[in-house]
Amino acid sequence: MNLSDPNSVSRVAIIGCGTIGASWAAHFLGRGMQVTAWDPHPDGESRLNAFVDKAWDGVVRLDLDGRAKRENLQWCNTVEAAIDGVEFIQESAPERLEVKHELYSRFDTALGPDTVMSTSTSGLILSELQQGHAGAERYVLGHPFNPPHLIPLVEVLGGKETAPEVVDWTLDFYNAHGKKAIRLNHEVPGHLANRMQSAIWREAIDAVNSGLASVEDVDAAIAYGPGLRWALMGPHQIFALAGGEGGMRNFMHHFGPPNEQWWETLNSDVKLTEDVVEKIVAGVDEEQAGRSVGEIAGERDILLLDILETLARTRQSLRDK
């Protein structure tokens, strides 16, 4: 295998153009790449275009270097045409093992010898997906956080048959093209970010179920408190800063013991019984106060794009200093 320079990749294929795939397409167009796309759905092409059109304002706002090219999107009628000559494939087919294997059997003959194939799967195991396929050494996990054209995170992992250099290449490729890619060293259920989300959600559910606070107040405790800092830096770095000049070692010394005490009282046995589900659903209804999911999602998107643009501009100006 003779992988291209990850910094100068110019052609990528999007295979599977549902919500995730279409958002990936918007992202790569935003980086000025040539994007070929395929999906088996009869309305695939129009759905993809509708998604990209809707996303485009956001893509342009986050494109501080002026590279975005909407016209670089090319629909293909076959998998084979879409992946022909590309250096990289982002596969976002439905989350079913047999669907992916059937798709990959078409890659067996058509995949270029130096093409990297990255799957967006959130729930399937890469080692099981790549098994038995030609080019398995160039199969890698590239799990995005939804929607990929806005949220930078990609979790990268190699399966049993993935060549280590392909994992390195994929990390470099994503990071060179507007994503924040992180390296996972082994396969665990939920990868990493979803597990951490799940951990905080468990505590958030227990706070409501134990009567400590309402759904609305639990949500506010994050969004008007620690959530504001987590948009900037992760939990380790934030706590290291709380240690002052002594950093993380000082933080551990002073705040390790209370955190250990709190861990002992966290409820690790939360179950989503019918009663718990009803409490949370009722609490969310109250929080939403009659506003529709669509209205609140619209507000989330406006606010998200605002802070993403602000963070991108400020970080660029800090770098330029």
Next chain:
Amino acid sequence: MNLSDPNSVSRVAIIGCGTIGASWAAHFLGRGMQVTAWDPHPDGESRLNAFVDKAWDGVVRLDLDGRAKRENLQWCNTVEAAIDGVEFIQESAPERLEVKHELYSRFDTALGPDTVMSTSTSGLILSELQQGHAGAERYVLGHPFNPPHLIPLVEVLGGKETAPEVVDWTLDFYNAHGKKAIRLNHEVPGHLANRMQSAIWREAIDAVNSGLASVEDVDAAIAYGPGLRWALMGPHQIFALAGGEGGMRNFMHHFGPPNEQWWETLNSDVKLTEDVVEKIVAGVDEEQAGRSVGEIAGERDILLLDILETLARTRQSLRDK
């Protein structure tokens, strides 16, 4: 007791002017209030002024209505002078029971009959603090998230002797004056936000300790992923939106089971052994790549103020629509 209208409070006292108290002073000055302040430290006044001066740029940026008045700060040489005639006291004395009790014994004679006394304590129990003090029914918890002049969250809770109307009044007061106050219904170690922070940190530590990812990558998994949304909305609301038009009920149906499965594999037995501490400290060192805590904290403050201002402006314009 005859509490004033929480919306029209104009005089507050800051008792204890360390990092937390000084930041509270900056906050209330930013809301145009008359602020009296007292601290027993010989350099208390100059330290307070230095803090407020440094914070002032941020206070003004977040003051979209143009109310901030730096000149409204008045230093007092005694507790009694500071709390004379105020409608509200924010107490941020050192976190030691005997220190607080000694201070409160001075309130016993000097506290006005309609003054509410709110303590910033993060680790002590209000019911133990208020015990034996005159005016205990007007003692309440108002636990901020640091720094209070930037981060809106305040956790409000009544102790055993607190009058329910005082809790309601305190919530209204904070919410009317630039804070986001939430109601806690019972006393638990760490209140609420710190417990949720602790829950995610436990998982973040386990990810490093189990070799899943580096400190730097674990941090990036939050700050470039779910952390971006938690700056906008809490975990329940964010997941409800992920349920589409079916909202939280639909999310629970589809994503409840995988979350329950992840919970079963989360490590609830993390301990901060020397080995674990060293791994995290080394990982943070690597992440910081030679940059000082001061430099990174400076960057955090710049980014935080940027997103706070953006969120404040956008939310105001959404309300005005």
